[in-house]
Amino acid sequence: MAETKSDTKSFDIIVIGGGPGGYVAAIRASQLGMKAAVIEREHLGGVCLNWGCIPTKALLRAAELRHSIDEMKEFGITISGEVGIDLPTVVKRSRKVAGRLSMGVSHLLKKNKVTVFEAEAKIGAKKGDIRTVTLADGTILQAKHVIIATGARARSLPDITPDGKTILTYKEAMVPESMPESLIIIGSGAIGSEFASFYHDMGVKVTLVEAVDRILPVEDPEISAIVQKAFVKRGMQVITGVMMASLKSNGKSVTATFDGTQEPVTADRAILAVGIIGNTENLGLDGTKVKVDRGHITTNQWAETGEAGIYAIGDVTGPPWLAHKASHEGIICVEKIAGQKDVHAIGAGAVPGCTYCRPQVASVGMTEAAAKEAGHKIKVGRFPFIGNGKAIAMGDDQGLIKTIFDEKTGELLGAHMVGPEVTELIQGYAIARTLEATEAELMQTIFPHPTLSEAMHESVLDAYGRAIHM
Structure with missing residues (x-):
């Protein structure tokens, strides 16, 4: 009490x-x-x-199940009758x-x-x-x-006031009373991309808008490009490199206008996901x-x-x-x-980041560009999930694991992932960085088969020209 x-x-x-x-x-x-x-x-x-990490994952799980039903025929499982969504129960x-x-x-x-x-x-x-x-x-x-x-x-944008009905913040977006037919999402960071994934998988026509030249702008550009390609392939409209001029509601729909040549976009609702x-x-x-x-x-x-x-x-x-x-x-x-003697401050690049859209994204440490800008001479490894047996068996073989090493010391500078369950896998690289493991320890580690984690091993091997399954 x-x-x-x-x-x-x-x-x-x-x-x-x-x-x-x-x-x-x-x-x-x-x-x-x-x-x-x-x-x-x-x-x-x-x-x-x-209102964030936990309830959004519950929503995304519902959307994931809805998507999985559509793919069941590939696994030899058929469902008769129309698949419905009980939105109040989802919320x-x-x-x-x-x-x-x-x-x-x-x-x-x-x-x-x-x-x-x-x-x-x-x-x-x-x-x-x-x-x-x-x-x-x-x-x-x-x-x-x-x-x-x-x-x-x-955070809000100048001259844009959420009304809780047509222009929403993340709170209203998490408890919809009904699904709109169309939706504009302003901002493509983790929050914006997760909402885009959820609403699209629930049958909504989604337009994702980002001011810079790519979605998920804090991620490695190679990873961002894969997610953007996946979103577009699924049917989303992705607009990047534009500045909003206005976002106006007439009470029934919302229209976004932009500086430059980009045509206006009108939808039933809009979500502001432009930071905090x-x-x-x-x-x-x-x-x-x-x-x-x-x-x-x-x-x-x-x-x-x-x-x-x-x-x-x-x-x-x-x-x-x-x-x-x-x-x-x-x-x-x-x-x-308390005066503890063994306290360690958070090191640069030690905090892993995860985005739970479909496909999932996870990273820790430096991007390739950041490593070069910091003066490192680097080795980069890549391994696509299309070469991983577990991913193929799951029917989810799109994505990539990218690892970045310092050429001289073998230090793992960064790891970047997109694909199945990478938000769970990333901790392996986070632990490796905390233990100051080099490529030698990672290559000598035995990864169980068949698992998605084998792609992590292969990415390290690839950085040193030793990949087996590619």
Whole structure:
């Protein structure tokens, strides 16, 4: 049960925000013997668990099953009658999954003796090395250390206001009451591409719009090109390299216009997926040395801000804006506060990224272009899933695994994947980078057969001219 108003309450650490960064930081603090509190104004688990990572995967699973039904004839399985979509049940299951995990977070906090306050909070004055935090109901908390983990919200474009009916943010897009016949998605990063994949597989005519010259612009260009080709082959319209001039709704449909020669596009609805902005407002940061740069709090490698005793982790800080990065930052921050001697800051390129569209995309480390720009002389390996027995047996043999090595040292600089279950496979390369494995260790490792992971091995072998199955 959440705490209610009473006299000033003292803690060792106060965490503002109960998302994947905040609740993990509080649990780790408790494990280290500190008295911890979490303040959450809405839902434990944050955006990721309630409106992002988890419920979107439930939606994408439904779309994946719908797509699989269409392909069953190739496997000798026939289904008589028309395949229907019960949209309310699809959405209800997604929300049920989110609710179940939110309750799980509550249980974990209680188990670890973390006090939870359901309220908005504002950071107050400092007396000595003790900082106060005031809740909306007037309750005053105090602690030596305050961690800001307030997350972020969807960014809007100038002169474009989501109305929740025809122009949607990710929240409305996740709980549709009906499926539109057509849809414009503005922004082709992970969120935009996942929504494009979901809605298209559910029978919607999708137009995906991106300002730069390719979709998934943070990924290796070779990987982006494969996904874009797959999207177009499936029937999506993909428009890249254009700047939006306007996005206007007449209450029944939406029309997007663009600078240059690109023709306008009209659809039933539009989704804005153009990035995020940190929740830094009304936190009481005025008068402190906490610096906010372009909507996000600036920190060092230990999550410290410019103000002693105030820290920030997760999406309220800089990129990459990923839940697993937030959790790891929370642990690093707390362990550093506790004086642990074996704390390691997150290294450059150590955070794997995953996009759960169809085909899946995953990466860790440098792209080929970034490695060259950093001055590395490189070796690059590639292995297509069309040469992998498990992928062929699954009927999902399109995609590629690309590995990048430093020619002199054999260091694995980066790995980039597109294809079946690559969001699960990428962790193998992430572990290899953490262990500072070179091409020698990776080539000497035995990969089980038949598995998709064999393509990882072959990609490493190919970088050194030793691929067997290509």
